[in-house]
Amino acid sequence: MARPRRTTGWRQLSRGGAVAEQPWSGRRVTLADVAKRAGVSTALASIVMREAPGASEASRRRVLAAAEDLGYRPDVRARSLASLKPHLIGVLFGRAGRFHFELIDGLYAAAEERGWELVLSALTSSRDEARALSSLNDFRFDALVMLGPPVAEPMLAGQVPLTVIGWHVDQPDVDIVRTSDEHGLNLAVRHLVELGHRRIAHLQGGDGLVAIARRDAYVAAMRDVGLDHEVRIIECAGEDQLDGQRAARALLDENTELPTALVAFNDDIAAAAMSVLAQHGIDVPGDMSIIGFDDSALARSPEVDLTSVQQVPQELARLAVERIVARCEGRKVADREMVLEPELKVRSSTGPAPSA
Structure with a gap:
């Protein structure tokens, strides 16, 4: 007796009297198959199938229709095991200095208090937002926190509960938690002006949204104190200490009068500039005052003792x-954007302007 032939390729399924096609290769249809058919992420398909909040009605209908088309049946055993696991928050982070590591430490503590867990995915020079999110999808995360990349339109906006830390996003489906760059740079510039400084320059950390926001805040602060004519921006290629060293050397190589004070994009750039200045015999703060941003552990270390926002x-x-x-529990959030007002921590890297 001949064995039944195993079907491969496509098979026909009846759906509401109509005939629909389904990929079939003798294996169980997975949630990834449903997500692909619906044109959504696996994380969003998981939210719909678990009847969790966070998906739009249009996305929900699309996923459910795809599941019915494909004959998707959730694995009851996997669902039972999953119900015993804590909720997962995906965290996307990139190369943004040591402050991001302090943020991640804070996220771990805050999530643990609520019985949630984190799964991390890093951005590198060869690993963009799409690739970093793809690896997170394997963990079926419930929501996403982005520390980077600072983009205006996050890829998963509107598909999962999403909060960005550190910059503004116009999309209404994205929550924002950030420190006021405007207030922070205003504090820094006014502190230097009170010390008698007028030639105050800014070390800009690359061309990302956060760097641009802090550059614009510096320009606004200089204008507020009547120093529009003294605005001077030294561009750094990025946000780390190597970028700060290169920018400081470029400043020293310019055949122009040096500023008496620098306000840097972050503490890493500020500390690197301090090191280069010291190598060239320029005293901080005697010859030049320096202010960082973040007040990271680096700024607070006795060796650096950096004034910082x-x-x-x-x-x-x-x-x-x-x-x-x-968001995951379906509760309303009063304000989509939370902006914290910073303080200026004054240390030994700033002092009176040198005498003319």
Whole structure:
């Protein structure tokens, strides 16, 4: 007796009297197959199939129709095991100095308090947002926190509960938790002006949204104190210490009068500039004052003792996790954007302007 022939390729399924096609290769239809058919991420398909909040009605209908077309049946055993697991928050982060590591530490603490867990995916020079998110999808995360890349249109906006930390996004489906760059740079510039400085330059950390926001905040602060004519921007290629060293050397190589004070994009760039200035016999703060941004552990270290605009990573992380949990539980969030007002932590890297 001949064995039944195993079907491969496509098979026909009846759906509401109509005939629909389904990929079939003798294997169980997976959630990834449903997501592909519906044109959504696996994370969004999971949200729909678990009847969790976070998906639009249009996306929900599309996923359910795809599941019915394909004859998708959730694995009851996997669902039972999954119900025993804590909720997962995906975290996307990139090369943004040591402050991001302090934020991640705060996210771990805030998530643990609520019985949630984190799964991390890093951005590198060869690993963009799409690739980093693709690896997160394997973990079926419930929501996403982005520390980077600072983009205007995050790829998963509107598909999963999503909070960005550190920059503004116009999309209404994205929550925002950030420190006021405007207030922070205003504090820095006014502190230097009170010390008698007029030639105050800015070390810009690349061309990302956060760098542009802080550059614009510096320009606005200089205008507020009547120093429009003294605005001077030294561009760094990026945000780390090597970028700060190169920018400081470029400043020293210019055949122009040096500024008496620098306001840097972050603490890493500021500390690197301090090191280069010291190598060239320029005293900080005697010859030049320097201010960083973040008030990271580097700024607080006795060896650096850097005046810095303070961000509080634990508070930023706590607010981000609170918003994520609220969205996942279907609760309303009063304000989509939370902006924290920073303080200026004054240390030994700033002092009176040198005498003319």
